[in-house]
Amino acid sequence: MMRPAPRFSTITLLCALSVVPLNVFVPSLANIAQDFHTSYAVVSLSLAGYAIVAVAVEMIMGPLSDRFGRRPIILANLALFTAGSIGCALASDIWTFLVARMLQATITSCYPVAMAVIRDTVGRERTASRIGYTAMIWAIAPMLAPAFGGSVDQALGWRTIFWCLALAGAAMFTLCWFDLGETNKARAGSIAQQFRAYPALFRMPRFWAYGLCMSFSVGAFYAFLAGAPLAATSAFDLEPGVLGFFMGVTTLGYIFGSFLSGRYAGRVPLTNMMIVGRIVACACPIFGLTLFLIGFGSALTLFGPFILIGVGNGLTMPSANAGMLSVRPDLAGSAAGLAGAMTVGGGAVLSSITGAVLTQNNATYGLFTIVLLSTATGLLAASLAAVAEKRDLARAPATSAPAASQVEGG
Structure with missing residues (x-):
């Protein structure tokens, strides 16, 4: 049937x-x-x-x-x-x-x-x-x-x-x-045949660029989850209920960013959307550090900038995910599974680093610094994905362009 x-x-x-x-x-x-x-x-x-x-x-x-x-x-x-x-x-x-x-x-x-x-x-x-x-x-x-x-x-x-x-x-x-x-x-003939195809996937720079962009994007969010409670309690002595309210800020930002992706991703190239998302995310630690350095330290200035992490991830993740699945469409399921593992792994690593590095004395500035390094690395990976994308398109035979366009429109 x-x-x-x-x-x-x-x-x-x-x-x-x-x-x-x-x-x-x-x-x-x-x-x-x-x-x-x-x-x-x-x-x-x-x-x-x-x-x-x-x-x-x-x-x-x-x-x-x-x-x-x-x-x-x-x-x-x-x-x-x-x-x-x-x-x-x-x-x-x-x-x-x-x-x-x-x-x-x-x-x-x-x-x-x-x-x-x-x-x-x-x-x-x-x-x-x-x-x-x-x-x-x-x-x-x-x-x-x-x-x-x-x-x-x-x-x-x-x-x-x-x-x-x-x-x-x-x-x-x-x-x-x-x-x-x-x-x-287009299923693989056997599991062995599929595993023999993996090296071709792993050798493609675009695969790693998309994957690293996703890992460091999610990693910035996990760093926030691991470090924000310590920063908030040590600097502002927030009660658990208030802390929980502020922690929801990035989720709302993610919903908004995902809505923008759903609305515009089909009209904007994937790598452009990723780069825009990473720039928005980078603005979070830059904005937050600036506010604290000029003396505007408060719970609002600690948590408020992190909505940009949510918006940036909402803009980045769908396009990075789609790009990763498209590197080898015949291995889309494998790429999707690896993408999930890489994002969870990246989040675990960044949250562990954040927990190990932050103390009550450096929690606020340390958190913003770790997030800045993570978002900047994600921006670098998105830029490398754009370069690799252009290079691969330039190498593709000119005669395949019409067929590719027809598939993309489907």
Whole structure:
């Protein structure tokens, strides 16, 4: 039975579901620890372990989607996620809960595979536009998820959160079963054949330029997450509620930047959009440092400039993602998985460096300095991507231009 290409709404819902399970149950951590008679630190493994499994799964499922197709991989991950959610809801001890929680992490790979589906079905420039709109939902979902989870826990208990996730997984599986046709029309003949093609991908400067741009873009945000609480409490003694409000600034900026990407990415070259996004992001630490050096230090001048990080990342990430997927369209799934792993890895490295370097005495200036180095490196990578793009286009045979234009318009 031939199925049509998926509706964009299906892909958007799939991307939203891929990120909600990360933090929807965070308000219930203390209650889960109490019910299982264990420490908060042990229950917190459900977050750290989830992230580790997510990176590994993304690196595996992307290549598998190149070999076996997008549809079976997405359906398999939704089935595993649903089973893991049921396991969490029924768990009788903390270790069963943690194992089921790791099974839930398979849902995260649906996001990069969904990006590959978008690349399969639309042209290169339109890919960035579509990713921009999905990124808005991807950013909004984790903003609303903790409030939903906390309300459900308060009314019906924490296990109901996981029953809701299981229901969402089953509903998404049903929707994808009927609406998600196979989009990968050029599958690798074997896993070995696919791995033999990897060196060609790794040898392409554009691949690394796009990947490094994404890594340092996300790294600047993770540096903010790791360093801003210390800077705020040491300099301004902010209460947790006020701190949480200010920490949401960059997410709002990301939503706005992603909206701009969705609206204009199809009209502006990918590398131009990336460079503009990196320039906007670089303005954050420059603006912030300037305000503090001239004596305008306050919570507002600490957090306010970071909205530019969000806007810049919203402008950069969809285009960088689309560019990375287009380096080798036949390895789009693998590239998407690697992109996810590189961004998470870059974020982990920058957050670790920030945590190791900052102290109460240097937190504010140190944070802005680390962010400046990260955003500037991202700008350099975006510029290198533009140079590599022009060079590769110049090398392409002139006779292929009309055909390429036709594909891009699709």
